[in-house]
Amino acid sequence: MARRTAALLSVGLLLLATQGALTQTDQGALPVRVLVENDLTNTTPESYSSSVVEGGVLLGALRRLQEAQQDFKFTVKEDPDFGLLLESVNGVAGSERERTYWEILSRRSGEYRRLDVGIGCYKPVADEQILLRFTTWPRQL
Numbered sequence: 001m002a003r004r005t006a007a008l009l010s011v012g013l014l015l016l017a018t019q020g021a022l023t024q025t026d027q028g029a030l031p032v033r034v035l036v037e038n039d040l041t042n043t044t045p046e047s048y049s050s051s052v053v054e055g056g057v058l059l060g061a062l063r064r065l066q067e068a069q070q071d072f073k074f075t076v077k078e079d080p081d082f083g084l085l086l087e088s089v090n091g092v093a094g095s096e097r098e099r100t101y102w103e104i105l106s107r108r109s110g111e112y113r114r115l116d117v118g119i120g121c122y123k124p125v126a127d128e129q130i131l132l133r134f135t136t137w138p139r140q141l
Contacts (some may be wrong), residue, residue: 028054030126032061036072036089039040040100046090048072058104058119058130059084076119084120089132099139105131 029051037045050065052058063073075087085095086135104119105112105139107129115122124130 018086025039030054030124032124033127034065034131035129037131037133038057038092039133044074046071052124055123058122058124060077061124061130062119064130083118086119086132089134093132094134100134103133103139107131108129 001101030053032050032052034048034050035045036048038124046069048065050061050068052061053062062074066074072090074089075093076084079091086104089102103113104122106115106122106124107113108125112131
């Protein structure tokens with residue numbers, strides 16, 4: 001019984017010591033710009049502002065944006081080999097049959113580059129632009 005009480009007290013002290021660290025919102029937040037572009041419809045790209053905690057991943061910035069902006073929605077699906085994949089943005093979903101998907105690019109030094117990891121691993125930096133581009137992949141011969 002004494003061991004159990006000591007363990008519970010330790011957990012309680014740990015929670016008090018880290019209060020706010022796990023639910024950090026604006027403290028230490030880095031601004032991130034998110035652009036949504038649809039190559040298939042030639043509509044004007046939509047631009048959004050979000051933030052991510054220092055060391056946080058893109059998924060966190062997109063979730064913050066979805067909570068703050070009623071006109072921004074996204075869904076993900078989990079692939080057992082590749083992790084989280086961006087499935088849809090603002091109601092537009094990729095399709096294997098139509099060869100469409102959401103390409104994710106980053107702009108840091110004036111030019112866009114494709115991310116080499118997914119939204120669950122990529123760590124944006126301050127003032128980075130993230131481009132979510134709905135596009136097609138080429139047919140294989």
